[in-house]
Amino acid sequence: MEHPAARAGGILAELRRRSPLVHAITNCVSAPFTANALLALGAAPVMAHAPEEVEEMVDHADALVVNLGTPTAAALEAMRLALRRANARGIPVVLDPVGAGATGFRTRAALSLIAAGPPRAIRGNPSEILALAGGRGGRGVDARNGVEEASPVARALAAGGVEAVAVTGAVDLVTDGRREIRVANGHPLLARVTGTGCAATALVAAFLAVEADALSAAAAALACLGIAGEQAAEGASGPGTFAARLLDALQALSPGQLAAAARLTCSAAPGGTP
Amino acid sequence: MEHPAARAGGILAELRRRSPLVHAITNCVSAPFTANALLALGAAPVMAHAPEEVEEMVDHADALVVNLGTPTAAALEAMRLALRRANARGIPVVLDPVGAGATGFRTRAALSLIAAGPPRAIRGNPSEILALAGGRGGRGVDARNGVEEASPVARALAAGGVEAVAVTGAVDLVTDGRREIRVANGHPLLARVTGTGCAATALVAAFLAVEADALSAAAAALACLGIAGEQAAEGASGPGTFAARLLDALQALSPGQLAAAARLTCSAAPGGTP
Amino acid sequence: MEHPAARAGGILAELRRRSPLVHAITNCVSAPFTANALLALGAAPVMAHAPEEVEEMVDHADALVVNLGTPTAAALEAMRLALRRANARGIPVVLDPVGAGATGFRTRAALSLIAAGPPRAIRGNPSEILALAGGRGGRGVDARNGVEEASPVARALAAGGVEAVAVTGAVDLVTDGRREIRVANGHPLLARVTGTGCAATALVAAFLAVEADALSAAAAALACLGIAGEQAAEGASGPGTFAARLLDALQALSPGQLAAAARLTCSAAPGGTP
Numbered sequence: 001m002e003h004p005a006a007r008a009g010g011i012l013a014e015l016r017r018r019s020p021l022v023h024a025i026t027n028c029v030s031a032p033f034t035a036n037a038l039l040a041l042g043a044a045p046v047m048a049h050a051p052e053e054v055e056e057m058v059d060h061a062d063a064l065v066v067n068l069g070t071p072t073a074a075a076l077e078a079m080r081l082a083l084r085r086a087n088a089r090g091i092p093v094v095l096d097p098v099g100a101g102a103t104g105f106r107t108r109a110a111l112s113l114i115a116a117g118p119p120r121a122i123r124g125n126p127s128e129i130l131a132l133a134g135g136r137g138g139r140g141v142d143a144r145n146g147v148e149e150a151s152p153v154a155r156a157l158a159a160g161g162v163e164a165v166a167v168t169g170a171v172d173l174v175t176d177g178r179r180e181i182r183v184a185n186g187h188p189l190l191a192r193v194t195g196t197g198c199a200a201t202a203l204v205a206a207f208l209a210v211e212a213d214a215l216s217a218a219a220a221a222l223a224c225l226g227i228a229g230e231q232a233a234e235g236a237s238g239p240g241t242f243a244a245r246l247l248d249a250l251q252a253l254s255p256g257q258l259a260a261a262a263r264l265t266c267s268a269a270p271g272g273t274p
Numbered sequence: 275m276e277h278p279a280a281r282a283g284g285i286l287a288e289l290r291r292r293s294p295l296v297h298a299i300t301n302c303v304s305a306p307f308t309a310n311a312l313l314a315l316g317a318a319p320v321m322a323h324a325p326e327e328v329e330e331m332v333d334h335a336d337a338l339v340v341n342l343g344t345p346t347a348a349a350l351e352a353m354r355l356a357l358r359r360a361n362a363r364g365i366p367v368v369l370d371p372v373g374a375g376a377t378g379f380r381t382r383a384a385l386s387l388i389a390a391g392p393p394r395a396i397r398g399n400p401s402e403i404l405a406l407a408g409g410r411g412g413r414g415v416d417a418r419n420g421v422e423e424a425s426p427v428a429r430a431l432a433a434g435g436v437e438a439v440a441v442t443g444a445v446d447l448v449t450d451g452r453r454e455i456r457v458a459n460g461h462p463l464l465a466r467v468t469g470t471g472c473a474a475t476a477l478v479a480a481f482l483a484v485e486a487d488a489l490s491a492a493a494a495a496l497a498c499l500g501i502a503g504e505q506a507a508e509g510a511s512g513p514g515t516f517a518a519r520l521l522d523a524l525q526a527l528s529p530g531q532l533a534a535a536a537r538l539t540c541s542a543a544p545g546g547t548p
Numbered sequence: 549m550e551h552p553a554a555r556a557g558g559i560l561a562e563l564r565r566r567s568p569l570v571h572a573i574t575n576c577v578s579a580p581f582t583a584n585a586l587l588a589l590g591a592a593p594v595m596a597h598a599p600e601e602v603e604e605m606v607d608h609a610d611a612l613v614v615n616l617g618t619p620t621a622a623a624l625e626a627m628r629l630a631l632r633r634a635n636a637r638g639i640p641v642v643l644d645p646v647g648a649g650a651t652g653f654r655t656r657a658a659l660s661l662i663a664a665g666p667p668r669a670i671r672g673n674p675s676e677i678l679a680l681a682g683g684r685g686g687r688g689v690d691a692r693n694g695v696e697e698a699s700p701v702a703r704a705l706a707a708g709g710v711e712a713v714a715v716t717g718a719v720d721l722v723t724d725g726r727r728e729i730r731v732a733n734g735h736p737l738l739a740r741v742t743g744t745g746c747a748a749t750a751l752v753a754a755f756l757a758v759e760a761d762a763l764s765a766a767a768a769a770l771a772c773l774g775i776a777g778e779q780a781a782e783g784a785s786g787p788g789t790f791a792a793r794l795l796d797a798l799q800a801l802s803p804g805q806l807a808a809a810a811r812l813t814c815s816a817a818p819g820g821t822p
Contacts, residue, residue, distance in 0.1 A: 030580070032304070032307065032469065036467060036513065040466065047302075048344060050379060057376060070596060072597075073600065103596070104601070104604060106601065192587045193587065194580060194583035238799045239587060241792045241793065244792050246514060247514030248513065250512075306578070306743065310788070310791070314788070321575070324621070324653060326621065327653035330650070330652060331647075331650060334650060518788035518789045521791075522785045525787055
């Protein structure tokens with residue numbers, strides 16, 4: 001098997017060549033930053049959340065994001081319609097269960113989207129992933145649990161049909177139930193800018209649009225954002241200039257630099273066959 | 275006729291003097307950037323989209339923007355109410371048919387707003403403008419057609435009562451059906467920041483608020499944004515720092531600099547009388 | 549009584565220690581900047597506005613913001629539910645009556661939230677505060693009145709049970725009906741960036757979460773933002789770079805610097821006992 005860092009570089013090159021259209025049904029807090037991150041990466045964003053049009057928009061898209069950042073009944077209906085259509089078309093769907101565990105409304109919404117799908121991938125912080133197995137989750141969108149704590153739930157979700165589950169934190173974990181990749185890129189300032197988690201989910205969707213192996217795609221996306229964060233932090237004087245520099249770094253990151261700077265560690269899942 | 279570049283400078287000076295209030299019914303992705311662009315330019319933004327209040331808000335405004343970026347049934351109802359009131363009051367309305375052609379919902383919404391109006395101006399990318407004549411439009415908000423390809427539709431819309439139709443791309447085209455101005459300012463990084471198209475539409479509204487000749491006002495607004503983009507690109511290391519510098523440049527741009535840097539070419543519309 | 553500048557420094561130190569969770573039901577224009585300002589300050593933001601979940605989200609929160617920037621009937625219902633629950637739990641609520649006076653819908657919404665509460669604090673510009681006593685308010689979100697003009701209304705609101713009323717402008721006024729603090733920090737560029745008013749309200753909520761004396765907490769929050777604005781303006785070339793530097797400055801501001809740079813003046817309210 002090709003080393004995942006080299007592979008990540010190859011996927012990024014393909015993404016830049018194809019510029020996939022990512023349809024995001026997301027929240028009003030992170031929508032601008034998410035769109036800008038996709039544009040900086042080399043993908044194309046489109047946002048549409050009216051139940052009247054989401055299925056038709058999905059027909060244009062190369063990937064779909066469903067994000068529970070500020071859910072409403074209407075947006076959830078749109079997400080269900082879009083998810084079903086995306087699965088019927090065979091394009092990847094990534095779920096971001098923002099705040100799952102914080103309210104029953106969000107937890108139920110996440111579980112119902114998984115049941116209706118499943119999505120090809122899920123990305124969340126440890127508390128959110130734990131909540132998908134009945135955990136209490138964090139306070140709001142805040143993570144109080146460590147990444148490895150959530151790994152059994154991530155593996156269980158993968159066993160249930162989600163092709164890649166990403167738990168992000170100091171060191172990210174991505175699992176497909178058999179194989180695991182840990183991503184040791186990133187910078188603490190990423191947690192001081194709103195929407196970086198939502199952007200990570202959208203980047204995962206963009207990578208999945210051009211790469212069939214969901215595990216490799218998700219790991220590549222997270223490495224990409226993490227490295228951009230490391231580069232942006234050099235010379236940033238705080239979270240405001242960091243956010244601007246993060247977009248600059250995402251655009252400037254070459255496939256070769258990604259392959260060289262990605263800190264990816266592969267292993268077999270406990271009980272899995274690598 | 276005064277040269278349009280000199281005229282653009284004069285309109286900007288008037289805009290700075292009057293600081294028009296622009297009421298925008300817009301989308302959640304570009305709302306923050308649009309508001310910041312209006313503030314940087316020297317106008318005042320207000321956003322309000324509840325059907326219960328939009329008419330009363332229009333009564334305070336000097337111009338109205340209706341933008342289809344993330345349409346919902348409720349927002350469309352608010353746009354219809356606001357458009358009717360704005361036309362009754364005689365203040366300019368600018369329509370941004372974001373994603374027209376991508377979904378029937380958006381195309382119908384754009385056409386119904388034009389039928390209810392018409393708005394004084396429309397600004398869109400080539401695919402969106404083509405969609406207003408039954409074209410398929412682009413994929414999502416992405417433009418796949420060239421500006422000149424959309425020019426016959428732009429002229430037809432102008433013949434139908436829209437005083438200025440702006441098709442933006444590498445070189446922008448503005449037509450009132452008789453006269454045309456091409457705007458050759460801009461920079462590729464403008465396409466890598468979300469909301470710059472929506473901001474362009476809002477700037478057109480701000481210029482229309484202080485200038486009765488819609489063609490000149492729209493061309494001045496597009497030149498303004500394009501020049502700010504050229505200036506912002508110098509020294510920017512990517513789309514993040516570019517976006518911040520773009521707002522700086524919008525604020526710093528003087529009427530004299532606008533007149534000197536605007537690359538505007540006038541011509542008669544085919545079949546029109548200049 | 550400890551000097552309010554020294555006290556402000558102490559409250560900021562406590563805020564950094566506890567990192568309060570601020571639940572904001574706010575508008576789509578300023579939501580991203582508000583979240584980023586809270587994160588930069590050292591607090592944690594969560595946005596949720598579905599009536600189905602706001603009460604449960606309030607149960608996690610240390611403070612609540614209700615902001616009328618882009619009100620809808622559903623959001624207002626969510627605000628009422630959240631306010632009631634926050635008051636029942638005893639966590640502070642801060643109301644931002646954005647655009648009160650501009651439309652009857654907003655004025656009535658603000659008054660009905662005050663009647664249902666009252667909130668522990670209110671922050672608005674002079675026109676908005678005047679509108680709460682039946683004034684006409686400004687045009688949209690624009691302030692046409694001076695801070696001192698609104699002071700009688702601010703005092704009347706305090707007499708009605710709001711523990712701190714903040715009227716912001718060139719020099720901010722905070723009153724609890726008996727005592728008043730004027731905050732002379734700030735910079736004109738703050739008015740050229742959308743969402744700085746909404747962010748100010750959210751910072752007031754974060755400070756109230758860790759300090760029982762509402763007057764001191766509100767004054768500390770406004771001084772904090774004002775000083776960050778002064779520091780951000782040094783070296784900024786316009787509103788875009790200023791906004792990024794403002795977040796940097798909020799994060800970098802130490803309790804000692806706040807105490808040293810805060811320009812706070814205390815006095816007794818006319819007729820009050822200091």
